[in-house]
Amino acid sequence: MKKFGAFLLAGVLAIGALTGCGSTDKKAESSTGSTDTQVIKVAASATPHAEILEEAKPLLAKEGYDLQVTVFDDYVQPNEVVDSGDFDANYFQHAPYMEQFNKEKGTKLVDAGDIHYEPFGIYPGTKKSLDEIADGDEIAVPNDTTNEARALLLLQDNGLIKLKDGAGLTATVNDIAENPHNIKIVELEAAQVARVTGETAFVVLNGNYALQAGYSVKKDALAYEASDSEAAKTYVNVIAVKEGNENSDKIKALVDVLKSDEIKDFINEKYDGAVIPFEDSDDAETGDAEAADDADETAAAEADTADETAEETDAE
Numbered sequence: 001m002k003k004f005g006a007f008l009l010a011g012v013l014a015i016g017a018l019t020g021c022g023s024t025d026k027k028a029e030s031s032t033g034s035t036d037t038q039v040i041k042v043a044a045s046a047t048p049h050a051e052i053l054e055e056a057k058p059l060l061a062k063e064g065y066d067l068q069v070t071v072f073d074d075y076v077q078p079n080e081v082v083d084s085g086d087f088d089a090n091y092f093q094h095a096p097y098m099e100q101f102n103k104e105k106g107t108k109l110v111d112a113g114d115i116h117y118e119p120f121g122i123y124p125g126t127k128k129s130l131d132e133i134a135d136g137d138e139i140a141v142p143n144d145t146t147n148e149a150r151a152l153l154l155l156q157d158n159g160l161i162k163l164k165d166g167a168g169l170t171a172t173v174n175d176i177a178e179n180p181h182n183i184k185i186v187e188l189e190a191a192q193v194a195r196v197t198g199e200t201a202f203v204v205l206n207g208n209y210a211l212q213a214g215y216s217v218k219k220d221a222l223a224y225e226a227s228d229s230e231a232a233k234t235y236v237n238v239i240a241v242k243e244g245n246e247n248s249d250k251i252k253a254l255v256d257v258l259k260s261d262e263i264k265d266f267i268n269e270k271y272d273g274a275v276i277p278f279e280d281s282d283d284a285e286t287g288d289a290e291a292a293d294d295a296d297e298t299a300a301a302e303a304d305t306a307d308e309t310a311e312e313t314d315a316e
Contacts, residue, residue, distance in 0.1 A: 039066045040250050043078035045092035046071045047211040048267070048275045049237070052116075052258065053091060055266045059257045065250060073191055075144060082242055083107040089251060091115070091258075092208070094235040096146040096169055108243040113255030114278045116267060117236045118207020120150050121221030122158065125197040130158060130222050135182050137201035143187035145170060150231060151204035152176070152185075158223045169234070207274055217274040236278045 040060065044050040053069045060067045070087070072078045078090040079101050093101075095111050102109055122130070127137070139160070141151035149171040155161050162178035163171050173185045186200055193203050194213035202222070210217065217224050225232045239255055241248075257263065264277040 038064055038250070039068060040089070040254055041068050041070070041087045042254070043070050043072050043081050043087045043090040043092070045078075045208050046073070047208050048116075048118075048271060049091045049208065051270070052263060052267065052275075056254075056257045056263060059260065059262060060253060063253055063257075065253055067254070075190060079105070079107055079109060079240070082240060083109060085242065088245065089239050089241045089254065091237070091239055093240060094146070094237050096234065097144065098238065098240050100145050109240045110243045110246050111238040112241045112246040112251050113239045113259065114236045114280055115239060115255075115258045116275050116277050117232045118210075118275050119217050119221075119224040119226075119232055119273070120147075120154055120207065120235070121205055121210060121215075121217050121224035122154060123194075123197070123203050123205055123210065123215055123221055125200045125202050127201045128222075130160070130202070133160060133181050133183070133201065136184065137181060138184045138186050138199070140186040140188055140193045140196050140200045140203045142190040142193055142204070142206060144190060145172075146235075147190060147206060148172060148187065150235060153231065154204060154223065154225060155183075211271070211274055215274075216272060218272060232276075233278075 042053060044053055050069050050071050053067060057067045057069075072092070075093065075097070078087075078092050079098070081087045082090050083105075089112065094117070095114075098109050098111065101107060122139075125140070127133070139155065141148055141155075146169060149167075149169050152161065152163060152171045152173070152175070153168075156163050160181070160183060161176050164175045164177045167175035173187070176185075186196070188196065190206055190209060193205055194209050194215075197203055197213075205213070205215070207217070210221075215221070239251070239258065241251055245251055259277075267275050267277050
């Protein structure tokens with residue numbers, strides 16, 4: 001009897017042990033699966049991108065996503081970590097820069113969503129007005145291909161230089177056809193441009209670096225791209241992902257939140273025109289359709305009210 005009891009007890013313990021292991025494995029598997037599917041790792045520039053993403057965190061949390069943001073202070077690593085698969089997405093660049101980066105580096109990054117654009121501006125350095133330009137003055141610009149072209153086009157728009165016919169989004173200093181003041185273009189890595197305001201007459205800054213330097217586009221820029229300009233629309237900042245990941249659930253959730261009314265309101269209130277939410281044609285059409293529907297409903301309601309008033313008048 002004792003042998004049987006001991007055998008029975010051993011059997012129960014063995015079954016319990018197996019059940020316990022199975023339960024632990026399942027829990028670990030579920031936890032791992034949850035982490036893999038719910039965490040969104042995004043590489044971003046500090047301002048305004050990381051700030052906007054921080055605002056998006058609680059909105060994504062409501063949908064079951066843990067948004068993890070890592071700030072980078074250059075334009076190279078954020079693309080490399082996304083292409084390698086270490087990060088799910090990045091948010092710091094416009095499409096022309098991404099496409100040029102793909103071409104030069106062999107990466108396969110794609111645009112998963114257009115979020116905002118930042119007017120490019122000319123800011124004071126040692127001189128406070130463009131009218132003060134003098135022979136031999138220096139102007140600092142970003143040295144990467146697309147942003148340098150954008151800076152040169154802005155200088156051209158303000159009469160400081162003239163580019164060769166046909167020079168556009170790939171313009172370089174070699175495309176300057178007329179330079180009446182013999183301006184010296186100082187080409188620097190984008191993050192360094194704002195640091196030479198005490199050495200150059202003017203600086204031409206990307207919107208995010210202008211913000212980091214404490215500049216307001218409306219208050220401090222001597223000239224900047226109009227919000228409805230083709231350049232502003234061309235250089236819309238995007239969520240970039242590795243090709244093939246643009247339709248994943250978590251990337252779609254990220255883009256949807258960043259294009260939500262809550263985030264648009266945050267951008268408009270915080271940045272005062274230095275950062276502008278991008279409205280694509282679908283958004284505009286949807287807005288127009290909703291406005292038309294509202295107008296129809298209002299007209300119908302007014303018509304019903306008018307009919308009721310007329311009936312009441314006749315009854316009296």
